[in-house]
Amino acid sequence: xxxxxxxxxxxxxxxxxxxxxxxFTEVGIIxxxxxxxxxxxxPDGVSVAHFSVVNHLVRVEDGRTPLExxxxxxxxxxxxxxxxxxxxxxxxxxMKPNPRDGRSKCVWLTQKGRTFREQAQRDLIxxxxxxxxxxxxxxxxxxxxxxxxVRKILxxxxxxx
Amino acid sequence: xxxxxxxxxxxxxxxxxxxxxxxFTEVGIIxxxxxxxxxxxxPDGVSVAHFSVVNHLVRVEDGRTPLExxxxxxxxxxxxxxxxxxxxxxxxxxMKPNPRDGRSKCVWLTQKGRTFREQAQRDLIxxxxxxxxxxxxxxxxxxxxxxxxVRKILxxxxxxx
DNA sequence: TGCATATAGTACGACTTCGCACTATATAGT
DNA sequence: ACTATATAGTGCGAAGTCGTACTATATGCA
Numbered sequence: 001x002x003x004x005x006x007x008x009x010x011x012x013x014x015x016x017x018x019x020x021x022x023x024f025t026e027v028g029i030i031x032x033x034x035x036x037x038x039x040x041x042x043p044d045g046v047s048v049a050h051f052s053v054v055n056h057l058v059r060v061e062d063g064r065t066p067l068e069x070x071x072x073x074x075x076x077x078x079x080x081x082x083x084x085x086x087x088x089x090x091x092x093x094x095m096k097p098n099p100r101d102g103r104s105k106c107v108w109l110t111q112k113g114r115t116f117r118e119q120a121q122r123d124l125i126x127x128x129x130x131x132x133x134x135x136x137x138x139x140x141x142x143x144x145x146x147x148x149x150v151r152k153i154l155x156x157x158x159x160x161x
Numbered sequence: 162x163x164x165x166x167x168x169x170x171x172x173x174x175x176x177x178x179x180x181x182x183x184x185f186t187e188v189g190i191i192x193x194x195x196x197x198x199x200x201x202x203x204p205d206g207v208s209v210a211h212f213s214v215v216n217h218l219v220r221v222e223d224g225r226t227p228l229e230x231x232x233x234x235x236x237x238x239x240x241x242x243x244x245x246x247x248x249x250x251x252x253x254x255x256m257k258p259n260p261r262d263g264r265s266k267c268v269w270l271t272q273k274g275r276t277f278r279e280q281a282q283r284d285l286i287x288x289x290x291x292x293x294x295x296x297x298x299x300x301x302x303x304x305x306x307x308x309x310x311v312r313k314i315l316x317x318x319x320x321x322x
Numbered sequence: 323t324g325c326a327t328a329t330a331g332t333a334c335g336a337c338t339t340c341g342c343a344c345t346a347t348a349t350a351g352t
Numbered sequence: 353a354c355t356a357t358a359t360a361g362t363g364c365g366a367a368g369t370c371g372t373a374c375t376a377t378a379t380g381c382a
Binding site: 262263 | 369370
Binding site: 047049075076078079082083101102103104 | 367368369370371372376377378
């Protein structure tokens with residue numbers, strides 16, 4: 001481990017930096033593994049992104065604009081366009097013009113979308129059973145606030161949309 | 162929030178499931194944001210995956226096989242093939258036949274690779290300065306063990322290689 | 323009013339990751 | 353020794369995400 005011994009001006013020494021990298025490495029791997037796990041349990045053609053958006057529209061009223069959704073999930077607006085067009089083809093949402101802004105649209109859940117979400121959530125919960133036996137759920141949930149703080153700081157530090 | 166009131170057989174109630182989804186949502190967003198942050202600070206044409214592999218090869222001896230690397234980063238072996246071919250084009254690694262197994266190869270860092278890693282790490286550390294001032298580093302690092310536990314359980318629960 | 327600038331959404335191409343199918347080599351069982 | 357099976361790596365095509373560039377509409381200012 002050939003770390004440098006010079007005094008860094010910015011309060012981060014190489015030793016600590018390595019551990020910070022480790023944090024982000026762990027987060028990246030968990031993200032990848034959990035995405036694969038969820039995806040395998042969703043119907044063919046439905047991605048985690050699809051499910052997440054439908055889920056979000058149920059929890060916070062639908063009628064959101066694509067841009068609001070992109071911001072909520074911290075993805076580029078082109079990505080949200082792609083996801084929404086997939087959801088529209090699946091018949092889970094309907095896009096209507098935004099009465100308050102001619103440039104914009106509003107995203108509405110269809111009945112099929114609501115039904116799908118309830119079924120998918122039930123299936124996911126059922127499949128979570130075996131996992132939940134091994135995961136320390138209490139510990140997992142206890143670190144969510146810390147993760148939220150990290151996320152918010154990273155968010156403010158990225159280049160503006 | 163139309164949650165069901167039936168008694169689930171598998172120890173996960175819908176309320177808790179939503180919070181578990183929340184955990185993975187946070188992890189996914191942090192993964193995305195940190196990837197973008199790091200990528201913007203690496204030279205053109207060098208991805209986070211590239212840097213991570215080089216960094217790994219420095220920390221744990223080089224001479225690893227592609228499959229070992231794929232397992233270390235929990236990515237498909239085709240993904241590692243792609244990443245390594247990029248690193249080879251960049252001149253940061255060299256692939257040699259594995260003397261112990263004719264099917265396999267070994268990945269060695271070039272001098273250029275080692276130099277690159279030191280420089281890149283220095284740059285990243287310097288750029289981490291402003292962030293580190295706002296992040297609660299101690300809190301971040303304190304939850305790494307919990308993340309490792311989650312990662313290991315998810316890993317054992319995915320379908321084999 | 324008229325024009326400059328900002329914003330919402332989209333088309334397009336690049337990059338990353340993955341699954342599947344394939345080749346080459348290794349290993350196990352007979 | 354021979355054959356069947358398993359494993360390491362790669363080529364190819366599909367899907368997701370992103371940045372750039374573009375169109376259409378909105379907003380601000382002279």
